[in-house]
Amino acid sequence: MSSSALQLQHSNYNTFIEFENGFEYQGERLYSIIFERNKETIKVNKEKFAVRNLQKIFNATFSISPKIGFQAMSLRDLSAETGLSMGGLYSSIASKEAIAIMVKDVVAIVCDEIVENSMAKDDPVEALQTIVRGYLYSSTIMQSWFNFLYFETKSLPDLEQEASKNLELEQVTAMAKILRNLKPDSDLDMEFVATMAVSLIQERYVKPWKHHQPKTTVDQYAVDCLALIYKTIDYQID
Amino acid sequence: MSSSALQLQHSNYNTFIEFENGFEYQGERLYSIIFERNKETIKVNKEKFAVRNLQKIFNATFSISPKIGFQAMSLRDLSAETGLSMGGLYSSIASKEAIAIMVKDVVAIVCDEIVENSMAKDDPVEALQTIVRGYLYSSTIMQSWFNFLYFETKSLPDLEQEASKNLELEQVTAMAKILRNLKPDSDLDMEFVATMAVSLIQERYVKPWKHHQPKTTVDQYAVDCLALIYKTIDYQID
DNA sequence: GTCTATATTCGGATAGAC
DNA sequence: GTCTATCCGAATATAGAC
DSSP: OTGGGGSOGGGOOSSHHHHHHHOOSSHHHHHHHHHHHTTTTOOOOOHHHHHHHHHHHHHHHHHHHHHHOTTTOOHHHHHHHHOOOHHHHHHHOSOHHHHHHHHHHHHHHHHHHHHHHHHTOSSHHHHHHHHHHHHHHHHHHTHHHHHHHHHHGGGSOHHHHHHHHHHHHHHHHHHHHHHHHHSTTOOSOHHHHHHHHHHHHHHHHHOHHHHTSSSOOHHHHHHHHHHHHHHHTTOOOO | OGGGGGSOGGGOOSSHHHHHHHOOSSHHHHHHHHHHHTTTTOOOOOHHHHHHHHHHHHHHHHHHHHHHOTTTOOHHHHHHHHOOOHHHHHHHOSOHHHHHHHHHHHHHHHHHHHHHHHHTOSSHHHHHHHHHHHHHHHHHHTHHHHHHHHHHGGGSOHHHHHHHHHHHHHHHHHHHHHHHHHSTTOOSOHHHHHHHHHHHHHHHHHOHHHHTSSSOOHHHHHHHHHHHHHHHTTOOOO
């Protein structure tokens, strides 16, 4: 119980709806956070205007770039899609590259929080639930953000590229650790199992053309993922 | 036995080495095939020269583009890396876009062959082996090609983008079909299992920075994948 | 805070000499 | 068959008016 008293309220969830209600990285709040973190490079001073523009810019980016790629998206495309002029764009962002970096920053914050929340659980079953559901739900709400970072990591400067890859490694490492706690005596390669689990979760945001449409709900998908993991490591659920 | 007599010799394999020996899409042979298929748009007439240049061009593309992305790679970058001049490049390829299209064509041929070979097997256990090992081994030998298509599908014209996505769907569909043959009475969602399997295979060529280095061999990885699949569908191997 | 207009660089592609 | 030289459009980014 020790550390669990310190947990954020939204670190306990068993359904998507429940998670979504406590998830702060969405809506205007999200863009406020981005604004706060990038005040120095954003020329617009009033939060009200900056937030509105950032919202337009990211929406436009996530509308254009999945179709043709970030590098092929010109700022003129972005200007047309946002309704802002070239000058208007540059008053809200430092450069084109800055867009990609901001995406990376936001996703990094969210990913860290997922791992943190999970690591705070003493019970490995709860910990597994938390990381799987947390990752799946977060990347559902922020689908465009996760998808963008996945495919556009190459568009980042070397340092941020490294950071982006590490996000994934941390998920795998954390999950493998939990799995070892669940079955301390197993001689299975838990890194392998965790790799499988992570890539299964990524499937949803990486290949929306395959999953996004009808088929299964996120909650069902979460159940399926967990069941598959338990089966793989021969863990009997009560 | 009926159809298995018609199979290509290299459709029977149980190890990477064995597969590699019968795999024709590598070395000079590969570039001969590309040359034959693109004679009309390649200005160089002598196969000897064309093959040598194509080899340089694809090697350079696979060296530069994973780091910065295909769109960010300029033909001047390519010129520097290949040692060919701008004019020299354009005598061997029709355009920059043509490079991406040729990659897609080659990968499509290989993927089709994997599915074909697998579908030719009457025994579902053999069929599963064939598709899993075929996909894994092919994408190991042609790692750069598969990786490129995965991340640069966006750089293709709409029509080829569609074709590229279909390649993946065909793998999943084929694998799901085999799994249903293996366990006809199971009420598991075999599309889900196949999706998991395919994304596990893709892991290797999609994230080489995670897997390529030391760790497990391809053969071990194949065994692990197959074991995981069997476990998932509760199939007892003899 | 947002626009228009423009500076400047760099991209893909081609023509024509060798 | 390959190279050099060059065209031309398009890209990022900025200056300064409103």
